[in-house]
Amino acid sequence: MRADRLVAVLLFLQARGRVTAAEVAAELEVSERTARRDLEALSIAGIPVYSQAGRGGGWSLVGGARTDLTGLTAGESRALFLAAGPSSATPELRSALRKMVRALPSTLRSDAEAASKAGVADSTDWSGTALTAGASHLEALQRAVVDGVQVRLGYTGPGRPAGERTVHPLGLAAKAGLDYLVAGTENGLRTFRLDRVTSVEATDGRAVRPEGFDLATAWRTLAARMEDRMLAATVRARAGHGTEQILQGLFGGRLRTGRTLSDGWTEIEVDGPSPEVVAAQLAGLGARVEVLEPPAARERLARLASELAAVYGPPAGG
Structure with missing residues (x-):
């Protein structure tokens, strides 16, 4: 998508201050001719980009002009527009999307808005049964993870009655259409399927985060254990x-x-x-x-x- 590439050029300019067409081409993995056309397109679109010929020249943003998308790569901005677009997104996420769209140059907004409307999330299967039965507890668990507090979790396993346990929420993961809570327990790290969660109650206790804990690494280890059990x-x-x-x-x-x-x-x-x-x-x-x-x-x-x-x-x- 050219709009995606133009955002990347703008962010690259912002980060480097002054760039050459050759540097832009290397960064975006395009030809130097394409890089030069993109830089000219930004200037034509009204973005304060100007070129200076000669030794030490290049392209710069006038006065160090900046965009509110500071720090985002082109891929990240595009992913956010796509992810935040579905009608099932929270009001906060949709509001953030609108602000991000307004932060883009006017000539790029139409593409960003189109990306935000390019998907839809449907949480029910063809029989009408909800696939995300634990979605009502997702926000409470996200808040517990961010706030770093222990929760009393109502939980039911297959063939077992619901029970309660106090856990240390450490992160959330999604796999194969299901959401999971990764939490510390008295028996070590465990996963809990959100569609089996019956209640979430925050406590006054602080969640204990293991030293050096990394959610991605922990999830890979826990997922491997689950897969081993599934193939026993x-x-x-x-x-x-x-x-x-x-x-x-x-x-x-x-x-x-x-x-x-x-x-x-x-x-x-x-x-x-x-x-x-x-x-x-x-x-x-x-x-x-x-x-x-x-x-x-x-x-x-x-x-x-x-x-x-x-x-x-x-x-x-x-």
Whole structure:
């Protein structure tokens, strides 16, 4: 985008005071001719940019003129316009966006405004179920992280009743459409899915931040642990013809296909948190998939079959 590049030129001028077209070209990775055209475009647009020929010459901002976008790179400014644009953005974020747009030269505003309207965020799936059930607690947790205070967190795990615990909020992360709180606990660093948070109450206690704590590093370590748990078990099976797309949709990268057997079926392997969980996921394909091992997966399917037969089978004596 040329508008994005012009912002970069303006910021580069602001940072360096005086630049040559060659320096601009090297900074933006464009030709010197393109750099010179961009500098001239800024001048034509009414920005106080002038050139001085000869030894020690170059392009400068008259009187050291500056823009309110101090410190932002072109990529950062563009990302902010795109990120702040969706209709789901908070009022504060939309207000900040409007101020940033006004800070741009008039000739660049239309592109910035277009970028701010280039996306939309929809937090519901096709069934109408909210994907961000914990969004109501996001602001409270963001405030707790910034203020550095402990919170009493109401939280429910899968298959467990809600309980409360006091944690030290350290940061927030998003992965695969879900938001997570990274927090210190009596058992070390832990992650909490926001869609499982039932309540957030700030306390008077100060949050303890581990020495040298870095959120990105901590998140990578915690995410790796979660992924290890998600891939702790492998189920071997064979799948009938026509199940490939269904299996790929169910398991994605957790699915591995092997050789095709003489009867036309295909050997597969699926990773998951436990044999029982994988077996339950495969159960929906009925007789089109036969689980071979481990025994725990076959036993889980047998139990499911008995339970379903008891509910949906023909009445006794029928």
